Amino acid sequence: MLGTIIPARRFAIAMVRRMLQADLPAAVRSDEDVEAEVWRNYNWNFSVNVIDGAFFLLAQSLMSATTILPFFVTRLTDNPFYIGLLAVIANGGWFFPQLLSAGPIERTDRKKPWLINLGFFLERMPLVLLTATTLLAVSSPSWALALFLLAFATYNFGAGIIAPAWQDLLAVCFPATRRGRLMGVTMFVGGIAGALGAIGSSRILETLPFPRNFLILFGLATILMFAGWAVLALTREPVRQVPRTAESRLRIWTRLGRILRRDRNFRRFLTARGLLAVGGMGMAFVTAAAISKWDVSGGTVGSYTVALLVGQSASNLLFGLLADRKGHKVALVLGGLAAASGYVIAGLAALPLLYYLVFVLLGVYFSSTFVSGLMIVLEFTGPEQRPTYVGITNSIIGTINVVIPLLGGWLATISYGYLFALSAAAGLLGVLLMAFWVADPRHIAENT
Incomplete structure (x- = not known):
């Protein structure tokens, strides 16, 4: 049985390596040559x-x-x-x-x-x-x-x-x-x-x-x-x-620990980005809050979706240009402020009409996390460790996104006001840390 499994495993590995073109040679090229291409x-x-x-x-x-x-x-x-x-x-x-x-x-x-x-x-x-x-x-x-x-x-x-x-x-x-x-x-x-x-x-x-x-x-x-x-x-x-380094061959958990211990700015970024993700906890419950407060119709809910798309689409272009000129950190800070403002309005609103503004602001937040939340990670390190930085960030934020809705659902059974207040507080704390505690990795690279 073992004699059958080992050749099969070797064949599978060989096929994967062939698909990935892992054994094809690649030239050693200068940064200037690559940049020109x-x-x-x-x-x-x-x-x-x-x-x-x-x-x-x-x-x-x-x-x-x-x-x-x-x-x-x-x-x-x-x-x-x-x-x-x-x-x-x-x-x-x-x-x-x-x-x-x-x-x-x-x-x-x-x-x-x-x-x-x-x-x-x-x-x-x-x-x-x-x-x-x-x-x-x-x-x-x-x-x-x-x-x-x-x-x-x-x-x-x-x-x-x-x-x-x-x-x-x-x-x-x-x-x-x-x-x-x-x-x-x-x-x-x-x-x-x-x-x-x-x-x-x-x-x-x-x-x-x-x-x-x-x-x-x-x-x-x-x-x-x-x-x-x-x-x-x-x-x-x-x-x-x-570049092949000795560190790239270490087990992922060993490398994860080393990166988090050595890279203080990246560690700070993960803390601030995680709080912004916690601040997104209330997004899934804004429509439910509007239905609970005013029993809004299905047509109104559809209009809320349009407002969300308007905020998202308009800010996509704005954040894209802003991030290229000023860095992605600015876009994440503005997106976090938009979400926190939206939650405050959602908690205090006396009219369903105000929820249109809430959804526009949440669309702005969603845009910032997608445009800049994904791209800023690429600037924390060079090409030799970039996929690991991406994997660490996405796995941590993904874990938060899986767990935090459960807390949100529990808070919603008590009070939507509490849910929105906690979401706004976490988001604002994330904004403050991102703005004043985390150094923009692009600016660090430009100054070194």
Whole structure:
């Protein structure tokens, strides 16, 4: 038995290494040579990644993990446990694997094969199975539910494995002073596409019978994800030999401890960023608070969603340009202030009309965490440790995002006022620490 397992394991490792092009040599290149190639391909890579982002966000609007997927699960079972399990898979599946893959990603010279070759099987193919589960929804809902959860977990786990490679690819393809506008434009264009997708998905769900409506939605989302994969494959990566250090071969937990002990500014950043994440606790409960206070209609809730998208889309472009000029820390501080202000208004509002402003401010916060929350991490270290820094940050913030809604749900049963007050206080503390305790990593790099 053992004699069969060992060759099979070696074959699997060899196939993965071949997919990742791990054994292909890479030239030792100067920073000036790489920088020249980056600028030469800047417009091409910018266009390719914006188009990929638009495809991705449009696909996500057709299989939203906060609206459409829970709705599909409710058609398969009336047990609310599976709705909660869906949220745990969505957050934990994407964030937690990043610590495991960060080390191997660091040791490979090419990042694009992680997304294109390995990502095809780990992230894109599971969506085919997810779509196919709709065919069992009527005849065997239990099997459909089991296969759906398996496909959804595989998709999120696969996305989590390759996520550090995606962020590292952006780091090597775009200068630090251009990443903000890349994310801002991507989120702006993708936000418009996502809004149109949300309108279309609502009509499909209303006009077509179950499960054909979900078959069409999931099928379209899968096609869009594969289209984005094909476009992303056109990215021109400036390949160079990554420095191999003794530390890069250490176990991830050993390296994590060393980084947190040595890098005081990064440790401070994680503390402030974690508090900002805790400050996001109230976001999921603002709509419920409005319904509880004034019994607002479904149409009003839909209008609140539009207000959220308006705040998000407008600030995407603003934060992108601001981050490129002043650094991502400024955008995170402004986003945190917007969220805290929104919670104060939500707690004190006497009219449902004021909740439109609340949702605009929360859209501003969401934009800052996506545009700058992801990109600022790339500036804390050089290319030799960048994936590990990404994995540490995303795993810690992901853990908070998984756990903190449970506290929010408990506080909501007592008082929405308490929930919003705690969210605002945590967010403000995070803003103060980010503004006055954390040094902007870009400015540190410029002064050294």
